[in-house]
Amino acid sequence: MRLLDIRNLNIELLNLDQPVKAVESVNFSMYPSEVSGLIGESGSGKSLIAKALVGVLNNRWQVTADRFHFMGQDLNKMSMQKRKKIISENIAMIYQEPRRCLDPTSNIFSQLEESLPESYHSGWFNSKKKERVRKCIALLHKVGIKNHNEVFHSYPHMLSEGVCQKIMIAMAIAKQPKLLIADEPTTALESSTSLQVIKLLRSLNQLKDMAVIFITHNLNSITSWADTINVMYCGQLIESSSTKKILTAPKHPYTKALFDSEPDLSEQQNKNRTKLYALKGTIPTLQHLPIGCRLGPRCPNAQKACVIIPEPKKIKGQTFRCHYPLNIKELK
Ligand SMILES: Nc1ncnc2c1ncn2[C@@H]1O[C@H](COP(=O)(O)OP(=O)(O)OP(=O)(O)O)[C@@H](O)[C@H]1O
Ligand code: SF4
Ligand SMILES: [Mg+2]
Numbered sequence: 001m002r003l004l005d006i007r008n009l010n011i012e013l014l015n016l017d018q019p020v021k022a023v024e025s026v027n028f029s030m031y032p033s034e035v036s037g038l039i040g041e042s043g044s045g046k047s048l049i050a051k052a053l054v055g056v057l058n059n060r061w062q063v064t065a066d067r068f069h070f071m072g073q074d075l076n077k078m079s080m081q082k083r084k085k086i087i088s089e090n091i092a093m094i095y096q097e098p099r100r101c102l103d104p105t106s107n108i109f110s111q112l113e114e115s116l117p118e119s120y121h122s123g124w125f126n127s128k129k130k131e132r133v134r135k136c137i138a139l140l141h142k143v144g145i146k147n148h149n150e151v152f153h154s155y156p157h158m159l160s161e162g163v164c165q166k167i168m169i170a171m172a173i174a175k176q177p178k179l180l181i182a183d184e185p186t187t188a189l190e191s192s193t194s195l196q197v198i199k200l201l202r203s204l205n206q207l208k209d210m211a212v213i214f215i216t217h218n219l220n221s222i223t224s225w226a227d228t229i230n231v232m233y234c235g236q237l238i239e240s241s242s243t244k245k246i247l248t249a250p251k252h253p254y255t256k257a258l259f260d261s262e263p264d265l266s267e268q269q270n271k272n273r274t275k276l277y278a279l280k281g282t283i284p285t286l287q288h289l290p291i292g293c294r295l296g297p298r299c300p301n302a303q304k305a306c307v308i309i310p311e312p313k314k315i316k317g318q319t320f321r322c323h324y325p326l327n328i329k330e331l332k
Helices: 046-054 080-090 108-114 129-142 148-152 161-174 191-208 243-248 253-261
Strands: 004-013 020-030 035-039 061-064 067-070 091-094 179-183 211-215 228-233 236-242 313-315 318-320
Touching (some): 035 046, 046 061, 046 179, 080 091, 091 161, 108 129, 129 148, 129 161, 236 253, 243 253
Parallel strands (some): 035 211, 091 179
Antiparallel strands (some): 004 020, 004 061, 313 318
16 A cells, blocks of 8 residues: 555645646655655755645645545545644654744754654653653764753754754654655755764664655765655656666656766765756746746757647656657667
8 A cells, every 4th residue: 555645736826916836736656665756956846745745835825636645544535633633643844944944932852852752741740751851862862963961952043054954853753754754854964964864764764664755956865765766847747767767767858967967976075955957047937937848948859849748658667747758768
């Protein structure tokens, strides 16, 4: 059974003269303990998808999907309260802007303590306090924070972005979620800590069967451990398949350009913030989309037929949106 199965996900921004579809017709599914990479240039809609999955987009956004199944349950067909409970118990997210997502009015210990599973809070008042403190210390140590006493008493504004990111990771893994969504979890970290965090997520994935959606600009940080890769461009999922197939025989010209443009790991040190610029030109704004294929004006392979919108095609497990797919011989 699939852990997550979403069909025809649309995310629309409503507070404009004309509503704008920031994410269009995305199908996304994954199996328990799968690691799925979500990549694409800045502004392609990766974070919106992540936020829609955990239900944190405000009412300026309209999120719709024909199917929204999680752990075999249809989230579309249940009360908001039940849906929130299932999500908060089983899905955790590491946000892209950690400091903004931590509560500025509570100290770190209170926030970490609150993120512990229900079992740490039940029982007589204070009876489990020592257990909670021990668990919070262990969580901080896991993400590489040694000076736990100092950090416990601090407020987010007193800490660096890197430490806030580590705290957000500690809070996310505290509940041992079935699914962890990590939205660029290592951008504010120095490269040694970034490697340590990825190692930790990999071990949680292998030992605790935690599925991971890993959103990143650093392709090298995902290709070595993701089972599948999903490529976004301008609000659409333009290619999705196993990592092996994406690396050896990408079908979409944009996917190929992304991987061709990725700098070598040795050049990458401390450049986790590098944005992906796969092709000349920039991603169009949602208000000024080109006619037909959204990549058209930037695509080196564009032809006349590309003025017609390419619909998703699936061949041997590889889904792509392109009239002239690459590496088609491998499929014959
Ligand atoms: N609060 C907002 N108000 C208006 N537009 C927004 C808002 N948040 C996102 N968008 C728009 O939605 C689109 C997708 O944004 P999103 O943040 O999902 O991109 P992303 O792929 O996560 O980019 P990045 O790699 O820079 O994090 C972009 O065009 C962005 O400008
Ligand atoms: S449909 Fe045409 S413009 Fe779009 S990616 Fe394919 S070849 Fe390029
Ligand atoms: Mg983002």
